[in-house]
Amino acid sequence: MNDEIRIAVLGVGKMGSFHVDSLTRRTRGARVTVVGDVSDEQAHRVADPIGARVVADPAEAIAADDVDAVVIATPGSAHEAQVLACLEAGKPVLCEKPLTTEAATAAAVYRRETELGRRLIQVGFMRRFDHEYAALQQMIAGGELGAPLMLHCTHRNPAVPEFFDSEYMIRDSVVHEADSARFLLGEEIAAVSVVRGRPTADAPPGVSDPMLVLFEADSGALVTVEIFVRTGIAYEVRTEVVAEHGSAMIGLDQNVVTKRRGGTWGGTITPDFVARFGQAYDDQVQRWVDAARAGIASGGDAVDGPGSWDGYAAAAICEAGVAAVVKGERIETGMEARSGAGGAMGGVA
Numbered sequence: 001m002n003d004e005i006r007i008a009v010l011g012v013g014k015m016g017s018f019h020v021d022s023l024t025r026r027t028r029g030a031r032v033t034v035v036g037d038v039s040d041e042q043a044h045r046v047a048d049p050i051g052a053r054v055v056a057d058p059a060e061a062i063a064a065d066d067v068d069a070v071v072i073a074t075p076g077s078a079h080e081a082q083v084l085a086c087l088e089a090g091k092p093v094l095c096e097k098p099l100t101t102e103a104a105t106a107a108a109v110y111r112r113e114t115e116l117g118r119r120l121i122q123v124g125f126m127r128r129f130d131h132e133y134a135a136l137q138q139m140i141a142g143g144e145l146g147a148p149l150m151l152h153c154t155h156r157n158p159a160v161p162e163f164f165d166s167e168y169m170i171r172d173s174v175v176h177e178a179d180s181a182r183f184l185l186g187e188e189i190a191a192v193s194v195v196r197g198r199p200t201a202d203a204p205p206g207v208s209d210p211m212l213v214l215f216e217a218d219s220g221a222l223v224t225v226e227i228f229v230r231t232g233i234a235y236e237v238r239t240e241v242v243a244e245h246g247s248a249m250i251g252l253d254q255n256v257v258t259k260r261r262g263g264t265w266g267g268t269i270t271p272d273f274v275a276r277f278g279q280a281y282d283d284q285v286q287r288w289v290d291a292a293r294a295g296i297a298s299g300g301d302a303v304d305g306p307g308s309w310d311g312y313a314a315a316a317i318c319e320a321g322v323a324a325v326v327k328g329e330r331i332e333t334g335m336e337a338r339s340g341a342g343g344a345m346g347g348v349a
C-alpha cells in the first residue's frame, strides 16, 4: 500500500461529490482513484478534474487493484449489494446512511460482517462527529444532568423533491434521529408511534408533512421528533435533553453571520445539511480514513464510528416507524439480539 489509501467513491451526486471534495482537498492520507456512477456524465464531471478513473460497474470498482477502500453514496436501495461486495473483497467501506432500506437486509449485512470476523463497515451517521452532538453525548454519559428522561428533536428541511412521501421522510430523514437518540441515550429503541397532523399546503396529496414521531427507549425514556421537510425556511436541526437534574439544548443558534444594520439585528440560518454539518462530514471522513489505513495495515478492524449494528438498529427503528405511519399504531422494533461488535463510538457501542 502507498502512503495514501486509494479510494473508490460510488455515487457522486450531492453527497458523493462532497465526499470526493473532502477526500481530495481536506483529508490527509487518502486519494480518490476511482469514481462510479450510473450517470457517466456525472462520473466524469467529478472524476476528470482530479485525475480519477471512471468505472461504471460498482462490483468492478470495488474489486479494482487500485482501490483499497470504498465510499458508498449511491441511493439507499443500492447499498446492500455494494456493502456486501466490499465485505467479500475485504475492503473497508464508509456507507452513507441508511445501511440498507430494510431491517432484515441490514441484519444480514451485520451478520455477514460478524461471520467474517473483521469490522469493515462504517455508516455515515455524521451527527456523531458534530461538536455539539458529541458534547451533549458526553454531558449525558457523564451524569451531570442525571438520568435522561426525554429528548425533543426538531428536524426541518427547507425543501425536498416531490417523491419524498411520509414513509420516505421516516427512512431518509428520521433515520438520523434513530441513530442520534441511541447515541445520546446509550440504549436501544423499543417502540415507535407516529402522529400525522395537518399537512402544509406544499405537501403533495396524501403526504403528511409535518409529522410527530415518538420513540420509546428500553428504559422508558421518550424521544419526540418533529419531522418537517418542506418548511420553505432553512435547515434547522435541534435537540434538547430533559434529564432528572437539568436540561441542555443544541442547534439553537445556527446563525453563521449575525448582522446589525438599520436598527435591526439578525442573521442567516444554515440553508442545507452541508452548511450545517460540513465540519462533521469532514471529520467523519478523516477519522474513517485513519481507521481504514490502520485496519489495512494490521488486517484488523477498520472503523472509527457507527458500524453495522448501528446501521441495523436504525433500519429496524425506521421500519417500525414506516409501519406506524401506515397502520396508525404503536409498533415495537423487535430487534434481534446482538451477537458481535459492529458499533464503536459513544452511546451504544
Ligand SMILES: NC(=O)C1=CN([C@@H]2O[C@H](COP(=O)(O)OP(=O)(O)OC[C@H]3O[C@@H](n4cnc5c(N)ncnc54)[C@H](O)[C@@H]3O)[C@@H](O)[C@H]2O)C=CC1
Pocket (backbone or CB within 6 Å): 010, 011, 012, 013, 014, 015, 016, 036, 037, 038, 039, 042, 058, 073, 074, 075, 076, 078, 096, 097, 098, 124, 125, 126, 172, 273
Ligand atoms: N449524511 C447525510 O446527511 C446525507 C446523506 N445522504 C445519503 O447519501 C446517499 C446519496 O444521496 P444524495 O447524494 O443526496 O443523492 P443524489 O441523487 O444526489 O446522488 C446519488 C448518485 O448516485 C448515482 N447512482 C444511483 N444509483 C446508482 C448505482 N446503483 N450505482 C452507482 N451510482 C448510482 C446517481 O446517478 C447520483 O449521481 C443516500 O444514501 C442518502 O441517504 C444524502 C444527503 C445527506
Ligand SMILES: O=C1[C@@H](O)[C@H](O)[C@@H](O)[C@H](O)[C@H]1O
Pocket (backbone or CB within 6 Å): 157, 172, 173, 176, 229, 273
Ligand atoms: O441525510 C439527509 C438527507 O438525505 C435527508 O433527506 C434530510 O432530511 C437530512 O436532513 C439530511 O441530513
